[in-house]
Amino acid sequence: MILALAATTLVALALLSDLIIPRVEEAWSRHRARRGRAPALSYDPGRERRAEQRARTLLRSCVDDEEWAMYRDLGFIRVWGSQADGPDQAGGTGGAPYAYLIYPHRAIVAYLAQTHRLLNEYCVAFPDQTRPYGSARLPDSDDVLAKWMALTGDERRLIATANMHLPGRQLDPTRVRRDLWRLTQWERARMRSSGAHSASTGVDAG
């Protein structure tokens, strides 16, 4: 009886092997692929925080006081455009002043300064292919500084390198318009505060 059951099991296994073996092989290769994709170094939040702290110090030492305060308070930096006819050949601005908003690890947004009309999004990255800590991604403030240097140093080259998209592809236009409104409010408050400080200094001096 037992012999008959064992023989039947063997036959059943032999018949099912065509189905079972490929699945086992597939599961094994998936497992190996998962292990292969894992970075050599695990994510270390402390290391990333220290890196961001160093990056913020470097950013602060490079940009204007106003730009630094803008980044600290609002989370982005505005850089004025310098091309006579706008950021790219596609749609000129007719000489109207324009600017860019730089967000960390997000697209750069170009807009008309007076009307706040959004022009384009420019998607650009600064990947470090050596992946020194298992990642190609710079700290947030380094990403902002890289964009700031590339835009103020060679706007035309950066814009030519970036992938251009219509507004709304990566950043919600409502959010960007709200950021522009926040920027206006922030600048007004800063001017008021600066005016009050000057007045008070003048009184003290007198």
Place this chain on the structure above:
Amino acid sequence: MKPGHGEVLIAEGDVERAEDEQRLIEEFRRQLDAGLWAAVPYTGSAGRRQAHMVRAFGDIPRDAERVIFFPRAAGGR
């Protein structure tokens, strides 16, 4: 600039000393050969801070305090 690290000091020296200058030139070339971009932050004529992208050691102003190397830009998603 390095992922997971931030700012890293690569080399320093006084360009008025020939020995230092040679070392700085070699390091500058090594970084550019590795595909990095180089920039010197400075204060422009209108008083605004901006960066000067440099492609050769001779482009660096003699009084520049530092040159910052960062990964080359690529089109993002």
